[in-house]
Amino acid sequence: ITSLAAKILSVLIPLNDTPFFRFGLSNGxxxxxxxxEYLERLSTQIYRKLLGExxxxxxxxxxxxxxxxxDALMVFDNDYSFRTIRLDQxxxxxxxxxxxxxxxxxxHIISPNDTEIDSTDWYQAxxxxxxxxxxxxxxxxxxxxxRWYMCKEHDEEIFDEGYFxxxxxxxxxxxxxxxxxxxxxxxxxxxxxxxxxxSYSRALIQGxxxxxxxxxxxxxxxxxxxxxxxxxxxxxxxxxREQDVYTISPSKTMNPQIQATQAAVDxxxxxxxxxxxxxxxxxxxxDRVTATAVRAxxxxxxxxxxxxxxxxxxxxxxxxxxxxxxxxxxxxEIDPSMEKQLDEQEGILNIEIITGLQALxxxxxxxxxxxxxxxxxxxxxxxxxxxxxxxxxxSLVLSLGxxxxxxxxxxxxxxxxxxxx
Numbered sequence: 001i002t003s004l005a006a007k008i009l010s011v012l013i014p015l016n017d018t019p020f021f022r023f024g025l026s027n028g029x030x031x032x033x034x035x036x037e038y039l040e041r042l043s044t045q046i047y048r049k050l051l052g053e054x055x056x057x058x059x060x061x062x063x064x065x066x067x068x069x070x071d072a073l074m075v076f077d078n079d080y081s082f083r084t085i086r087l088d089q090x091x092x093x094x095x096x097x098x099x100x101x102x103x104x105x106x107x108h109i110i111s112p113n114d115t116e117i118d119s120t121d122w123y124q125a126x127x128x129x130x131x132x133x134x135x136x137x138x139x140x141x142x143x144x145x146x147r148w149y150m151c152k153e154h155d156e157e158i159f160d161e162g163y164f165x166x167x168x169x170x171x172x173x174x175x176x177x178x179x180x181x182x183x184x185x186x187x188x189x190x191x192x193x194x195x196x197x198x199s200y201s202r203a204l205i206q207g208x209x210x211x212x213x214x215x216x217x218x219x220x221x222x223x224x225x226x227x228x229x230x231x232x233x234x235x236x237x238x239x240x241r242e243q244d245v246y247t248i249s250p251s252k253t254m255n256p257q258i259q260a261t262q263a264a265v266d267x268x269x270x271x272x273x274x275x276x277x278x279x280x281x282x283x284x285x286x287d288r289v290t291a292t293a294v295r296a297x298x299x300x301x302x303x304x305x306x307x308x309x310x311x312x313x314x315x316x317x318x319x320x321x322x323x324x325x326x327x328x329x330x331x332x333e334i335d336p337s338m339e340k341q342l343d344e345q346e347g348i349l350n351i352e353i354i355t356g357l358q359a360l361x362x363x364x365x366x367x368x369x370x371x372x373x374x375x376x377x378x379x380x381x382x383x384x385x386x387x388x389x390x391x392x393x394x395s396l397v398l399s400l401g402x403x404x405x406x407x408x409x410x411x412x413x414x415x416x417x418x419x420x421x
Contacts, residue, residue, distance in 0.1 A: 004186075004276045005063040012313055013056055019047035019354075021321050026350045033394060037404055039349075042334065046324050049080060049333075058082035059316065066174040066312065070185030073105065074170040074316075076323045092171060094181050100171045103140040107152075108133040140169060166326040170319045175308055186308075190275040197268035204261045211251035211258055219244040317353045366399040 013020055023039040025031055031039065058074065062084045065072040073085040073092070090105035111134045137153045148169075151161040173183025187194065218226050222244030229245070232238045251258075325342065328334045341349040369392070376387050390411060394404040409417075 001064055001067050001187075001276065003278055004067055005060055007277060008063050008309060008312070009056065009060050011309070012059065012317070019043045020317055021047075022352050022354055023349050024352050026348055033391060033398075037394070037398060040398055045334070046321065046328065049328060050320065050324055053079075053081045055082050055320070058084055062172060062316075063312075066172055066183070067186045070174040070183040070188060072172045073103070074172070076168040076170065076320060078168075078327060080324070080327065092181055096179070098176055098178075099142075100169070101142055103138075103169055103171070105138050107136040107138055109136055110134075140164075140167075142167075166323050167319065168323055170316060172312060172315055174312070176311075186275075190272065193268060193271045193275065197265065197272055200261060200265045200268055204258070204265050207254060207258045207261055211249075211254045214247055214249040214251075217246050217248045219246075313353055318351055321351050366396070369396050369399055 022043050059082070062072040062074055065084065065087065069087045071087055073087075073090050075083050075085065077083070085105050090103060092100055092104075093102040095101050111132055134154065138150065139153070140148055140150045142148055143163075148164040148167045149161070150164060151158050153159070174186055175184045175189075177184060216229075218224050218229070222241060224240040224244035228238045229240065322342065325334065329336050341347045342351065373392065373396075376384055376392075379387075390408060393408045397404045397407045
């Protein structure tokens with residue numbers, strides 16, 4: 001589970017400091033270079049704002065919940081921090097299309113009556129009331145106008161309520177079943193193999209324990225006395241005949257059964273390991289993560305997991321980006337009109353999640369730009385003069401993830417320098 005969650009996280013949020021999303025035009029047209037530069041800078045700004053908090057580790061925990069339980073709930077707070085709510089502490093209801101309509105979850109606040117909390121009273125899973133804490137029920141529902149109404153209740157009394165313009169709640173499912181409010185997990189799909197492996201492993205351990213036992217035997221009709229052997233110290237002389245003393249061990253007759261059980265365990269380990277992608281090469285970490293490695297693990301995730309990976313990437317990343325844009329707009333960190341531009345009905349921009357294989361698009365753009373530069377250099381001088389080298393330089397710097405404004409001079413600046421010279 002740890003290995004599979006780590007691999008999915010490596011493809012969802014690559015370690016190459018590249019944003020996992022970008023903005024495009026909702027009408028399908030290709031933006032001009034100036035607009036593309038602005039959108040790239042905006043995506044980088046939002047991405048760095050998100051990475052400043054605990055997004056990576058919270059998503060990693062949520063992925064483990066999805067693999068085992070099939071359902072997870074994340075909360076994106078106003079301070080750009082994330083938290084995961086366990087499945088035993090929330091319930092939800094969806095409509096026929098699968099969209100969340102109502103969520104009720106638990107929050108625990110420190111009780112003002114208990115000034116000292118005993119550290120031995122651990123936080124018990126699956127219990128609504130905790131020692132030293134008071135339980136608060138939080139209910140969230142979606143209104144007809146798209147806003148989310150939230151109220152908090154303590155001791156059957158509502159003490160706080162309000163509205164969210166952009167929902168901070170991110171509900172994830174591993175695989176969805178029509179008409180069901182909760183998702184099915186990856187463990188549930190291969191639960192038969194896991195149970196079989198557990199049974200075989202138990203039988204193998206019991207067989208090996210039985211096979212490792214032994215007893216010392218003495219021929220009752222022989223001349224050797226048991227008392228002489230049992231009371232003698234190591235290395236002493238004893239009256240005994242070699243033919244009368246022997247070892248009794250069940251391993252001689254149990255070896256075929258133990259070997260057969262071991263073979264069954266190995267087979268089931270390979271089956272379960274294949275289900276969790278343990279047979280594949282691990283995703284490399286560090287600065288030099290090659291495109292081939294990302295492409296290989298991304299292909300395997302898509303093939304083995306049957307498209308679940310893509311749906312998780314869409315359902316997880318798009319709400320995160322929308323919520324981050326709304327918070328940054330409220331704090332005056334980005335253009336206030338961004339939220340309207342991303343409106344699904346009237347906006348001119350849309351969010352494109354480029355995790356996984358699509359995250360290689362920037363690297364492929366760089367490769368094509370370098371090839372184009374080699375081709376232009378081989379053209380005749382008259383043809384090369386028709387090439388827009390300033391546009392080429394800006395696109396090249398942009399594909400590397402840098403801001404062209406800091407590296408490429410404007411045509412006016414170049415002409416001014418030439419005139420001054």
